[in-house]
Amino acid sequence: MRTMARTRSSWVPTSWASTRARRSAVARSASRDAAAASNRSRNRRSLVSTTTCSPVSASAITSMPTSGSIELEGRDLTRVTREVFDQMEGVMHTLRIQEPYKLSGRTARPDNTLIDVAEGRVRIGGAEVVVMAGPCSVESREQIIEIAHAVKAAGATVLRGGAFKPRTSPYDFQGLGLKGLEYLADAREATGLPFITEVMREEQVPMIAEYADILQIGARNMQNYGLLQAVGKQSKPVMLKRGISGTIRELLMCAEYIVSNGNYNVMLCERGIRTYETATRNTFDLNAVPVLKEQSHLPVVADPSHGTGLRELVPSMSRAAVAAGADALILEVHPDPDAAVSDGRQSLTLEDFASLMKSLGRVAEAVDHTIAEPALAAELA
Numbered sequence: 286m287r288t289m290a291r292t293r294s295s296w297v298p299t300s301w302a303s304t305r306a307r308r309s310a311v312a313r314s315a316s317r318d319a320a321a322a323s324n325r326s327r328n329r330r331s332l333v334s335t336t337t338c339s340p341v342s343a344s345a346i347t348s349m350p351t352s353g354s355i356e357l358e359g360r361d362l363t364r365v366t367r368e369v370f371d372q373m374e375g376v377m378h379t380l381r382i383q384e385p386y387k388l389s390g391r392t393a394r395p396d397n398t399l400i401d402v403a404e405g406r407v408r409i410g411g412a413e414v415v416v417m418a419g420p421c422s423v424e425s426r427e428q429i430i431e432i433a434h435a436v437k438a439a440g441a442t443v444l445r446g447g448a449f450k451p452r453t454s455p456y457d458f459q460g461l462g463l464k465g466l467e468y469l470a471d472a473r474e475a476t477g478l479p480f481i482t483e484v485m486r487e488e489q490v491p492m493i494a495e496y497a498d499i500l501q502i503g504a505r506n507m508q509n510y511g512l513l514q515a516v517g518k519q520s521k522p523v524m525l526k527r528g529i530s531g532t533i534r535e536l537l538m539c540a541e542y543i544v545s546n547g548n549y550n551v552m553l554c555e556r557g558i559r560t561y562e563t564a565t566r567n568t569f570d571l572n573a574v575p576v577l578k579e580q581s582h583l584p585v586v587a588d589p590s591h592g593t594g595l596r597e598l599v600p601s602m603s604r605a606a607v608a609a610g611a612d613a614l615i616l617e618v619h620p621d622p623d624a625a626v627s628d629g630r631q632s633l634t635l636e637d638f639a640s641l642m643k644s645l646g647r648v649a650e651a652v653d654h655t656i657a658e659p660a661l662a663a664e665l666a
Contacts, residue, residue: 386537386581388544389551394582400522400550403479403498406660407442409522409552410584413657414649415613417443417481417586418638421628422450422458423465428620432635433472436618439639442657443499444472444480445615450627451485451505458626466496473498477660481524481615487515494521504529504556504591507539517546524586524615526554529567533576540583552584553577554615555606557592566594566631569602574609584612590631596622599633600641604648616641 367379384390399410409415418441423429433444448465450458461468469480479498484490485506494500499522506512507528516523523543527536536553543551555574557567569592577585587606589599603614619625619632633641646656 384580385534386541388549389537389540389581389583391580391582396582398549398551398582398584400552400584402443402522406477407479407657409586410612412654414607414611414645414654415443415657416441416642416645417445417613417615418618419445419480420447420619420625421617421632422447422626423461423468424626426468426471429468429472430475431620432618433476433478435620435635436638437476437478437659439635440642440656440658441638442478442659443613444469444476444478445617446472446480446482447627448482448493449485449489451483451503452627463492466493470496484512484516487511490515490519494519497521499524499552502526504531507531507536510539510542513539513542514546517543517548519548520550521548522550522552523548524552524554526556526588527558527570527573529559531558533573533580536577537581540581552586552613553581554586554588555592555611556588557594565592565598567592569593571602571605571609574606574611578610585610586613586615587611588615590615590617590628590633594631596631596633596637599631600637600644603641604644607645607648607654608652610652614645 367381370376370379380392382390382392384392387393397410399408401408407415418436418439419432420429423446429444429446432446436444446465446469448460448462448469450460452459466482469482472478473480481499481501482493482497483501483503484493484497485503490500490512500516500519502509502512502516502523502525504526505528507526508531513525525536525540525543527533528539531539540551540553555570555577557565557569560568562568569589574585574587577583587603587609589602589606590596593599593602599616603616606614616638617628617632618635618638619629620635622629622632622634625632642656649656
């Protein structure tokens, strides 16, 4: 006679006690318990997305709560099986995502993400290529307003400018801070252009979000996870720059920190990486544009100003980035680059920027895109 051993809800032979069959029985039982409990409880405190599941041991399953919610210590979302969700009421289908970037990858969202800026005045990620332009640093109210008018006249739809500047040397110009934000807001008021500016620290996020239309995470802060989580709790769009030596996978994992905190309005920016090459400031990784477009649904921004560090190379690499599929460009422009307080060597003159904008349209048309145009004054009223 075979003896029987008790599992959670059935009798099985003792010979199964430490075998795969017993573990399968336990797993099936736990799944049934979770399904039944989901019909009884609607007080779900923390649901795990069905797109974040990986295999799990039977012992881990049996330790899970049998309520409608799945709570795991340390938020280890890899310890949940698909079966737990397959049995829940209202779940039609679960999808296991193998990529580590669960939410920013194309498996989770095959269609491109479209990001509306300034209540829809500018849309990034569609058929129109958006051009963001302005100085590296806001130097004065007069300077930023002059540049804003000039880049808008040439066709830019977003103004860029740094109020807080992370510099290699602590003795270099660090930005005007809050006063710089106020000047950027004045330029927006004067021209109607929304603006993007960099946030450097967690405690700056609420203040800068009050002013800026787009929050920029600079290359030096790509892996500042606390900062990424902080902007992830904001509703404002975020442009995440690739780190100086960051891989594409690392960039996408950093975007995951933002998206997993609730903010899907994330743009990925290729701004050049550090290699052994010394002819340019950085090596502009043009490959990154189509690779990111293939692997992620998030819009891709190209920054040939930092990517090359040389203003004479910026026009050709801007056109190349559009041809490669970039959703937006971010360019540094200054009325007198040689007198700029920062990054003058890579800044276009106002005339050179206007000339570049005329040529971008032809390239965009060749790849079935157009260059976005600034909103008319009547549309802003």
